[in-house]
Amino acid sequence: MNDFADIYDKVVKNKYDFGTGSWAVENDNIEMKFDKNGEYHPYQKNEQYQYTEDELNKLQQSCLSTSDLNESDIAKQLFSQVKGIKHDDDLGYYSDLYVGHVTEGDYRSNGSSGGFGTWILAQLLEKNEIDFVINVVESNKDDKLFEYSISDNLDGVKSGAKTKYYPVEFSEVINVLKENPGRYAIVGLPSFIMELRLLAEIDPVIKERLKFTVGLVCGHQKSTKFAEFLAWQCGIKPGDLQKINFRKKQTNYSADRYAIEVTGKVDGKEQTVVREMRDLIGNDWGQGFFKVRASDFTDDVMNETADITLGDAWLPEYTQDSKGNNIVIVRNPIIQKIIADGIRDNKLSVYVVDDKTIYRSQASHFKHTKYELAYRLFKKQKNHEWYPEKRVKPSSNLSWTRKRIQDQREKICHDIPEYYQEALSKNDIQYFIDQANKLSAKYKRIYLGKRIVSKLQRMMHLKN
Ligand SMILES: Cc1cc2nc3c(=O)[nH]c(=O)nc-3n(C[C@H](O)[C@H](O)[C@H](O)COP(=O)(O)OP(=O)(O)OC[C@H]3O[C@@H](n4cnc5c(N)ncnc54)[C@H](O)[C@@H]3O)c2cc1C
Structure with a gap:
């Protein structure tokens, strides 16, 4: 049996923890708190606490990343x-x-x-x-x-x-x-x-x-920083956001052209601001x-x-x-x-x-989350890092450009919170925007390259 530190490192430090709160339900020594990046994670109330084997086993079995049961097993039982x-x-x-x-x-x-x-x-x-x-x-x-x-x-x-x-x-x-x-x-x-x-x-x-x-x-x-950053772009500084509606419907536009509505202090006065989501940095779910x-x-x-x-x-x-x-x-x-x-x-x-x-x-969503998970797992395997067992298995069977897109998505996921922390300490939204734009520009260049290659391939095909 592993000890608590092993399980914690595997799941939480390696970022395979979904922040649901399941461990805090299962064990009284665990509570959920936000980290500095505005993500929920489990923390120990008493770091000296000695877990029994049964407690450790229950922690493992209540966590999606370490459980013996996967979604197919559970769904089969239920339905x-x-x-x-x-x-x-x-x-x-x-x-x-x-x-x-x-x-x-x-x-x-x-x-x-x-x-x-x-x-x-x-x-x-x-x-x-x-x-x-x-x-x-x-x-x-x-x-x-x-x-x-x-x-x-x-x-x-x-x-x-x-x-x-x-x-x-x-x-x-x-x-x-x-x-x-x-x-x-x-x-x-x-x-x-x-x-x-x-x-x-x-x-x-x-x-x-x-x-x-x-x-x-x-x-x-x-993370909470998503809401905070959207509001900051509307003039509401971090700490001054009181309310947010992430999905304000816009009568004259299609359903996917929704807006956000934020309420908070702008220059010391409470204001409500509505901005179309597509005009805000961070709107691209990809x-x-x-x-x-x-x-x-x-x-x-x-x-x-x-x-x-x-x-x-x-x-x-x-x-x-x-x-x-x-x-x-x-x-x-x-x-x-x-x-x-x-x-x-x-x-x-x-x-x-x-x-x-x-x-x-x-x-x-299927393409990224399910099918290209194989490549994300492959990278973990190649680097000899622990990774959770998934129904999708590690594989590098992916086109060169899709691999680069996945690599850049990983970099964005890693770098964005760090740049945001720096921007917070400098109280400078523009610093964050500049860094974020560089990451996005590289991401868009990969897509552009992909489009050019596809076009050339189509032209070659027509010629032949
Ligand atoms: C983080 C997130 C990502 C999503 N991504 C997608 C996506 O990629 N594709 C897609 O098709 N749909 C996605 N959805 C779902 C979608 O946005 C709508 O919530 C869903 O279609 C239900 O809308 P509705 O009008 O039927 O529900 P509503 O009548 O608006 O009710 C929504 C219900 O969801 C609950 N809820 C809201 N936020 C959360 C939350 N964070 N956790 C748990 N419960 C919550 C509310 O309390 C309410 O009961 C996402 C939702 C969330 C919260």
Whole structure:
């Protein structure tokens, strides 16, 4: 058996830790705190604490990067027996696939995409399938803008609407769940839902009380500095940001042309500023500014262990509608029935779609997160570094340019927080922008080179 330092170094120091809070649920000596880069990580309360073998084993088994079980194992346990369920290597299990939105009430206008996230939680509560909802709401604590929270009423559910590109952790709320009997539903990113499933394998109380999981698709997790830097570009200095809406819909534009709305002090006066996301540095998800590195070491694009998975319908035929649409993957029969009833009662407007349509909506996400993970793992293997076992296996079978793109994404992920720290200490946003622009320029040159090579190849092909 390894000792705590071994496990900690493997997972946390090597940046394979998703910051979910699972260790702080599993062990009282561990708490979640922000590091200087605004990422959540586990820390020991007492560094002299001696862990028993059982405790160490539970820490390993509750962590996605060291568990013996992967997403396919868990999903098989949960869903393979569901009547009529199908399976796809990329989407995982599914009963129904939809693209669409909520027509009932103000769920869609208050939501980031089609409003399904809040609606399904509200339905579970209304239909007495659960007693409590665990969602992400604005925090009134000084050190954070958002946090997981528990509520037992519609107002609480609705106050959690909207995507937060911001770190949260679930140890506090799951410890409350452990203390308070009831039926709970939670919404979360893939690594969060998976680590909850792993916790449920260890702790029968969690297994019994956590009745439903609503999964989000997640391009990658961001640190708190993402929000801080967006606001800084709007004139709100670090420390002065009070509120942020990452997904303000713009009536006259397509759904993917969303804006941010930030509130905070500008020159000493409280102001609210709206800026279109595409005008801000850091808008390119491919480049991944302020990405939490562990996000590059998951192969679960579609939140495969969640009862329902929701994402944005990033498809040209749907993005034209500024009001937004979801992709929906249903795995749980109770949720399947709620949605079928919602369609029948005109509370939902959806198209039944096929697996290819769902895949297409996240094509670049699959390419980076799942398929090119093989190359990221290959580099670890080549350098004789420890890496977590994934369903995707290490391979260098990737084109020269895609390798360079991956290399540059890794460099951006590594360098951005460092330049940002320097900019903070100099109180100089321009310093950060200049350094970030250099990283982006190199990234764009690789794409340009790729386009030129493809064009030349096409011309040669025509000649022959
Ligand atoms: C970090 C992040 C990255 C994402 N990346 C992608 C992507 O690449 N592709 C894609 O298609 N979709 C992505 N999404 C999901 C997408 O932005 C929408 O959240 C999703 O489509 C649901 O929208 P909605 O209108 O149905 O939900 P809403 O009605 O707006 O409800 C959203 C629900 O999600 C909860 N929530 C918000 N932020 C978080 C969070 N950080 N952690 C846990 N729960 C949260 C809210 O509390 C609420 O319950 C991402 C979401 C996040 C948080």
